[in-house]
Amino acid sequence: MARRGISGLFLSGTLMAFLGSILLAWRHHIDPNYLHIGTLFLLQNLGMLVAPVLAAPLLRKRGIRFVMTLACVLACCAMLLLAAFSPPSPFYWQLIGLFLVGLGAGLLNTSVFHAISSVYHLNPAATLTLAGALYGLGAMTCALFVAGTFFVYNVASVLILLALLPAFAAVVYYRAKLPDEPIVQQVTWTRALQDFRSPAAILFALLLFFQSGSEGALAGWLALFLTQRLGASPVTSLFLLALYWFALLTGRVAAQWLLPRVRHARLLALATLAPMFACVVLFSTNNLFGATVGVLLAGGGFSVILPLVVEKIGDRFPYFHPGFFSGIFSIASTGSLLAPASLGYLAHFYGVGVVMGLPLAGSIMVVFLIILIMLEARLSSPRKA
Numbered sequence: 134m135a136r137r138g139i140s141g142l143f144l145s146g147t148l149m150a151f152l153g154s155i156l157l158a159w160r161h162h163i164d165p166n167y168l169h170i171g172t173l174f175l176l177q178n179l180g181m182l183v184a185p186v187l188a189a190p191l192l193r194k195r196g197i198r199f200v201m202t203l204a205c206v207l208a209c210c211a212m213l214l215l216a217a218f219s220p221p222s223p224f225y226w227q228l229i230g231l232f233l234v235g236l237g238a239g240l241l242n243t244s245v246f247h248a249i250s251s252v253y254h255l256n257p258a259a260t261l262t263l264a265g266a267l268y269g270l271g272a273m274t275c276a277l278f279v280a281g282t283f284f285v286y287n288v289a290s291v292l293i294l295l296a297l298l299p300a301f302a303a304v305v306y307y308r309a310k311l312p313d314e315p316i317v318q319q320v321t322w323t324r325a326l327q328d329f330r331s332p333a334a335i336l337f338a339l340l341l342f343f344q345s346g347s348e349g350a351l352a353g354w355l356a357l358f359l360t361q362r363l364g365a366s367p368v369t370s371l372f373l374l375a376l377y378w379f380a381l382l383t384g385r386v387a388a389q390w391l392l393p394r395v396r397h398a399r400l401l402a403l404a405t406l407a408p409m410f411a412c413v414v415l416f417s418t419n420n421l422f423g424a425t426v427g428v429l430l431a432g433g434g435f436s437v438i439l440p441l442v443v444e445k446i447g448d449r450f451p452y453f454h455p456g457f458f459s460g461i462f463s464i465a466s467t468g469s470l471l472a473p474a475s476l477g478y479l480a481h482f483y484g485v486g487v488v489m490g491l492p493l494a495g496s497i498m499v500v501f502l503i504i505l506i507m508l509e510a511r512l513s514s515p516r517k518a
Contacts, residue, residue: 139245139248139249139252139260139263139264139267140267141201141204141241141242141244141245141248141302141306142241142242142245142264142267142268142271143267143268143270143271143274144205144208144241144271144298144299144302145238145241145242145245145268145271146267146268146269146270146271146272146273146274146275146378147271147272147274147275147295147298148208148234148235148237148238148241148271148299149238149268149272150271150272150273150275150276150352150374150378151234151275151295152173152174152177152231152234152353153276153352153353153354153355153356153357153374153473154275154276154278154279154280154356154371154374155215155279155288155291155292156170156356156357157279157283157356157357157360157367157370157371158279158283158288158291158367159219159220159288160220161357162357162360162361162367162370165357165361165485167477167478167480167481167485168477168478168481169224169477170357170477170480171474171475171476171477171478171480171481172228172474172477173227173228173231173477174231174353174473174474174476174477175471175474175477176228176229176231176232176235177231177232177234177235178235178470178471178473178474179232179235180231180232180233180234180235180236180237180238180239181235181236181238181239181470182239182470183235183236183239184235184236184237184238184239184240184242184243185239185243187236187240188200188239188240188243188244191203191240192243192244192247197244197247197248198306198307198309200240200243200244201240201241201244201245201248201306201309202303202306202307203240204236204237204238204239204240204241204244205237205241205299205300205302205303205306206237206299206303207233207236207237207240208233208234208237208238208241208296208299209296209299209300209303210233211230211231211233211234211237212230212234212292212293212295212296212299213292213293213296214226214229214230214233215227215230215231215292216288216289216290216292216293216296217289218230219288219289219292237299249264261440261443262385262386262388262389262440265381265382265385265386265436265439266382266385266386269378269379269381269382269385270382272352272378273375273378273379273382275295276356276371276372276374276375276378277371277372277375278291278294278295279291279371280367280368280371280372280375282294283367283368283371284368332509333506333509333510336502336505336506336509337442337445337506339498339502340442340499340502340503340506341442343495343496343498343499343502344435344438344439344442344495344499345439345470345472346470346471346472346491346495347408347435347472347491347492347495347496347499348381348435348439348492349470349472349473350472350473350475350476350488350491350492350495351377351431351435351488351492352374352377352378352473353473353476354473354476354485354488355370355373355374355377355428355488356370356371356373356374357370357485357488358415358485358488358489359373359415359424361485362416362485362486363418363419363420363421363424365421365424369421373421373424373425373428376425376428376429376432377428377431377432378432379432380428380429380431380432380433380436381432381433381435381436382436383433383436384432384433384434384435384436384437385436385437385439385440387436387437388436388437388440388441389440391437392440392441392444397441400437400441401437401438401441401503403434403437404433404434404435404436404437404438404441405434405438405496405499405500405503406434406500407430407431407433407434408430408431408434408435408492408493408496409493409496409497409500410430411426411427411428411429411430411431411434412427412431412489412490412492412493412496413489413493414426414427414430415427415428415431415489416486416489416490416493431492434496438499445506472491472495475491476488476491479491
């Protein structure tokens with residue numbers, strides 16, 4: 134049951150990396166409209182935010198299998214809709230399609246983490262590592278697929294082929310043996326509001342906000358940025374985007390090996406400084422070698438921060454579950470989804486160079502918040518006799 138459930142994160146990664154990959158196929162690198170791009174990200178994120186609200190009653194009434202199947206059907210319909218109404222079709226069709234993509238991904242995420250909750254409580258570290266690896270593998274596959282078919286098929290054909298993956302997954306999940314009822318109770322709003330009384334919870338929430346926002350903003354805009362600033366071909370930029378996802382994937386797997394062997398303070402310092410240096414390199418480089426180094430540093434640094442933060446949160450707040458909208462952490466996760474969308478509006482006024490400015494500012498905030506969390510932990514711990 135858990136194996137079937139966690140496999141949904143591969144499809145979720147594909148859906149979440151879809152817009153960052155398909156922008157070049159829609160020729161936004163030739164005639165960019167940053168306001169439109171930002172709105173596309175905004176509608177995808179809106180679908181992600183609506184999904185947990187719909188998922189809760191559906192999980193109670195229809196069960197995990199139904200929700201996972203529904204998510205795959207919505208994703209398949211979204212791909213087919215976008216295949217029929219890609220640019221230069223009216224813009225509102227792409228908005229509807231991206232909303233359905235986000236809704237499908239959100240429903241899938243919620244149902245998957247309900248399906249694997251029993252395994253998560255047995256071994257949180259291993260479960261999160263596997264979940265992150267599957268998510269990253271799905272995102273990397275999406276970028277590689279679009280790159281490999283860029284000059285082979287037209288956009289409609291690429292999207293129809295992408296629609297086959299959620300269609301196949303819908304059949305698999307419909308026939309799978311999954312529990313009829315969700316097996317985890319989410320934290321109540323009363324408990325969620327109590328989190329605001331804890332300075333540590335607020336600091337952790339802000340840390341997750343800036344970390345996740347920086348990581349997602351770079352993933353959504355990297356290919357478009359490299360094509361416009363560096364003059365790289367769309368295929369090359371998409372391969373570098375796939376390399377970014379590969380660095381995230383391998384880094385999160387390597388982090389589980391490093392955590393018990395390397396001092397966490399030293400590991401965290403390297404992980405926070407690497408993305409800052411990467412953003413400077415990507416902004417200033419004029420060749421593919423510099424871009425490759427920057428992509429590897431950014432992906433490797435971002436990949437280590439999240440396991441370290443989740444481990445600290447688990448120590449301070451045992452009820453926290455990274456797969457659910459629980460407590461103040463739900464607000465942090467929700468807010469961070471707005472980062473790729475906000476880049477579109479900022480780029481409209483300040484140019485595409487701001488794509489590196491926002492992750493850089495986010496990384497600086499992460500360093501600042503880590504220092505505050507360490508100070509708060511020291512001040513709140515009981516003094517030794």
